[in-house]
Each structure stands twice: as C-alpha cells, then as structure tokens.
Amino acid sequence: MIARVRVLDSPRVTPTVRGVKFEKPAGFVFAPVQFCGLELSTEEGPVEYPMSLACSPTKPYLEFGARVSESPWKRAFALLKPGDEAEVDGAYGHFVLDEASPAVLVAGGIGITPLKGMAEYAADRQLPIDVRLVYSSRDEEEMAYRAELEDLSRNNARFRVFHTLTRPSQDSHWTGRRGRIDADLLAEASRGLESPAYYVCGAPGLVQETYRLLMELGVGADRVHYEVFRGYG
Secondary structure, three states, X not given: OEXXXXXXXXXXXXXXXXXXXXXXXXXXXXXXXXXXXXXXEEOOEEEEEEEEOOOOOOOOEEEEEEEOOOOHHHHHHHHXXXXXXXXXXXXXXXXXXXXXXXXXXXXXXHHHHHHHHHXXXXXXXXXXXXXXXXXXXXXXXXXXXXXXXXXXXXXXXXXXXXXXXXXXXXXXOOOOEEOOOOHHHXXXXXXXXXXXXXXXXXXXXXXXXXXXXXXXXXXXXXXXXXXXXXXXX
C-alpha cells in the first residue's frame, strides 16, 4: 500500500533521536513489527528510506524513530512538524513477533524501534507470553522511549526490561548494569523462559556479537531472528 500521510507529532526522543507520528491511512495493516518505505521531500528531491515501524499495529497512528545525521533524508526527517506530508509504502518484512512463544528482545540504540512495537503489541493484545527486553544504550540520555518502556513494565506484568549502559558519563548516578550485552545478561533475561524466541535489532556489530553469544549459550539458530540497521549512527 502506498499512501500520503500527515505528521501528527514530532517529539525529540533523545538528544540525538527524533520521533515522528503520522496519521494512519484507512486500511493500512502491518504485522508486529514490519518496516515501510518512508519518502520525504529533501534538498535533493524526493528520497525514500526503509524504516522499521516503532509502534504496534494496535495503535491509531504510524510511528518512526531515527537518529539524526547530516544526510539529506535524516535532515528532512528531523525537520518534520505537524501538518507536513510524507509518503509511506508498505508494510514489508519478516521480523515479526511469534505470538505463541516467550520473547527475548535484544536492542542496541535506535534498534529499539521495532522491539518497542512488539512489546506494545504484546501488552495491548494481552498475549499470554513473557516478554523480556535487553536494551543497550550509550548513556541515560540516549535511552530511547524510556518513559514508554517504564509504562509497559508497570502495565504488563509479563514484561521486563534489562538496561545496560556502555558509556555513562563520569558524573552519572546510574546504579544499573554497565558494559556491553554479554552472555550473563542474555542468560539472566532468559531465565525461567521455555524455548524463547530471540529478536535482535541494532548495528551490525551488535547483531553479530549477540548472535554469537546466543549460539554459545546453546540457543538454536531457528529461534534467533534479527534485523540489522546499517548506517544509522
């Protein structure tokens, strides 16, 4: 489906991440959570960029999040304001939540977007599965959708978040886990779950390392699903 859509809201998610919510076209359906082509008017003309949806299909809007950079498309995305128009094409992809299996979601940075949508879907549909999120961020300020994830934790007893910070500031009062995602953290997040499915999303290095760690932990390759975000820094 290709449709013109208007911007509803364009909040700053973190100091380096912009979020945009668009009106949801009539008849637009997607699985939790696919991606779309999002075409924007840029200084170089119309440019389409593949973007994972950052919301559940249960929501009455379409949401995307992107780390701001100096590319023409990213500059155009960061400048969107309510009333502006864009074109969406989709939805596509097979990075979709299995509603019958416990889930361990593993995200790095802006790779949280489709996993946030999966967590929302599980809560909104009251799915009878446990969902655990392992989320690696640079520092506290760069924890995208932190308030939304806290709300999900409060409202869905089956959802838990395991945060870790890779580069907290020297004056940080963070008392949680620090460092990159490792085997111990993945094992802790998986504890008590029977044959969970793993969904990994982030930069290539994070996805590759997480996949390697899961193989070392004895997780079958058929239970690991991943989506790589390239060139989004």
